[in-house]
Amino acid sequence: MAREKFRTLTEQMFYVLLCLRTEYCGMDVMEQVKSMTDGRVTIGPGTLYNLLEQFQTAGMIRETKVEGRRRSYILTDKGAATLDAEYQRLCQQAQDYRRFFGKEET
Amino acid sequence: MKETKRRIEITSFYDHTGIEKHLEKMAAKGWLLEKVSNFFWTYRKVEPTTVKFAVTYFPSASDFDPKPSDSQQTFVDYCAQSGWMLAGLSAQMQVFYNEHPDPVPIETDPFLQVENIHKAMKRNFIPSSLVLMACAIIQIALVIGRIVSNPLYVLFSGSTLASLVPWSLVILLCSAEVITYFRWYRKAKAAALEEDILLPTRSTRKLQIVTLMILAIYLVFWFLSLGGGMNLAIALMSFGYMAVLLALVFLLKNFMKKKQVSTKVNRIVTFAACFILAFALMGLLVATIVGTDMSDLFEDKDRVETYEFRGSTFRIYHDDLPLTVEDLMEVGEDARYSYLADRQSSFLASKLDASQYPTMDNLEPPDLDYTLIEVKFAPLYDTFREELLSQYDYRNDYTDHQYFFTIIDPSPWGAEEAYQLYWGSNEPMEEYLIFWEDSMLEINFDWTPTPEQMTIVAEKLNP
Structure with missing residues (x-):
């Protein structure tokens, strides 16, 4: 079944949006995500390019600066809401996990 | 020592896995990809090296782009930052290499990657394959249509029938390519969603190579079978026409780029x-053929001579005919004839159109012409028979004086069946249709043949 676009976020989508709560040049996002996750999450340049393009088309990020071919982006309200919804979903998952194992342990 | 080399790479546009493996092998042999173009891939001599290649697709790129767009250049910049250097671009395809032993892949989201590849394929590979396949189907349909409407012409024409083979191979290749791609796309999409992996593509390279080899061998044999003369000249000119057309179009496109x-x-x-x-170009070709009288250039000089009569030039041919007027009767010593034979043959049937006409300066001697058909593929016998018997139907639709064939005694001809042509109100003509077991004859006399002459015809043409 086709994945409904941005209803849930992949890990890479999540971290790109999270990174862009601060304005960053597209090229720097790769390094930022890597350092934010201690190298656990890496984003390939092609994937990053496509994600930025898709997020921008969906109005989740906006372009803030163009210096030659260096383009900077920042999260929009819509992007922040999507990120927040994903956070809530993850929290709910974590809570369900704890509750489930909590029951198992007792 | 050569520093660069160019290769024709037989590959599928979507087969990124196969292309990557091939380019890695080439680099290991000391040849690093430098440029990708429509016909050749150019490699630069380097120290044998282990590099990773990645083939990606940029859907909005086009083969007509004068240079990579800003957005494509941005993509290239992102890749360069991760150590992926651009080796070549061709339409939507981008080839990168990375000297790092374990680089971050260009694509790290298989689902996005599959959808991106599919978007690129919808812009180029799929429509062009379908258009080529449609052209091939139309060509085959046209030949089949001509066989149905005019089997007497087409089924003898080795060239026309020969064209069915390459077009069939084109259909085979295109459909194999498209089916293989869609099978990969369907499975790759599922694998990306369910397992978060990118499924490697399957190559049709072997099939392509085998098909192209069959095609090349077939064309060589076909050229050899033409034997020279006008047929070979026309075949060569057709190939020249396609080559010049393609070259001019690609040169123009690249010049504009x-x-x-x-x-x-x-x-x-x-x-x-x-x-x-x-x-x-077709107009130029036709004008050249008509203007320079190509038959002069390609005709066997021993076969033909010319003579002048009242200010015009006429040809006399000296072809060998299996039956001549001289076989049937005495002709005067002053008789001068042109003997013309036109043979066509395919694996289904062969046809000989023969004519013997006196020269213009003395039209007294009788003339003779006939068409002898030999059927090699027996099930076609009735088709040819019907075609011969119904050849005047079309003309009869436009005239009050009908032509019709009447059954006559076949025994003098040593035949199974024989017909004579009649015209208007039962006016006999000296045209006959003779049907033997494996062959048939349409013959026109300038006189009324005797039974003895009919027997000679049979002995000569159906020995």
Whole structure:
């Protein structure tokens, strides 16, 4: 079944949006995500390019600066809401996990 | 020592896995990809090295782009930051290499990657494969249509039947390519969603190589079978026509790219030029053939001589005919004839059109012409028979004086069946249709043949 676009976020989508709560040049996002996750999450340049393009088309990020071919982006309200919804979903998952194992342990 | 080399790479546009493996092998042998073009891939000599290659697709790119767009260049910049250096671009395809032993892949989201590849394929590979397949189907349908409407012409024509083979191979290749791609796409999409992996593509390279080899061997045999003369000249000119047309169109497209003409203008001009040049070159070819009388260039000089009569030039042919007027009767010593034989043959049937006419300066001696058909594929016998018997039907639709064939005694001809042509109100003509077991004859006499002459005809043409 086709994945409904941005209803849930992949890990890479999540971290790109999270990174862009601060304005960053597209090229720097790769390094930022890597350092934010201690190298656990890496984003390939092609994937990053496509994600930025898709997020921008969906109005989740906006372009803030163009210096030659260096383009900077920042999260929009819509992007922040999507990120927040994903956070809530993850929290709910974590809570369900704890509750489930909590029951198992007792 | 050569520093660069160019290769024709037989590959599928979507087969990124196969292309990557091939380029890694080439680099290990000391040849690093430098440029990708429509016909050749150029490699630069380097120290044998282990590098990773990645083939990606940029859906909005076009083969008509004068240079990579800003957004594509941005993509290239992102890749360069991760150590992926651009080796070549061709339409939507981008080839990168990375000297790092374990680089971050260009694509790290298989689902996005599959969808991106599919978007690129929808812009180029799929429509062009389908258009080529449609052209091949139309060509085959046209030949089949001609066989149905005019089997007497087409089924003897080795060239026309020969064209069925390459077009069938084109259909086979295109359908194999498209089916293999869609099977990969369906499975890759599922694997990306369910397992978060990118499924490697399956190559049709072996099939392509085998098909192209069959095609090449077939064309060589076909050329050899033409034996020279006008048939070979026409075949060579047809190939020359295609080669010149393709070369001109690609040169024009590349010239406009060099001159930084916009993608849209280049695309429109190239398509228009392709269309106009196809007609212009064909016109030029026909004008050249008509204007220079190509038959003079390719005709066997021993076969033909010319003579002048009342200010005009006429030809006398000296072909060998299996039956001549001299076989049937005495002709005067002053009789001068032209003997012309035109043979056509395919694996289904062969046809001999023979004529013997006196020269213009003395039209007294009788003439003779006939068509002898030999059926090699027995099930076609009735088709040819019906065609011969119904050859005047079309003409009868436009005239009050009907032509019709009447059954006559076949025994003098040693035949199974024989007919004579009649015209108007039962006026006999000296045209006969004779049907033997494996062959049939349409013969026109200048006189009324005797039973003895009929027997000689049978002995000569159906020994």
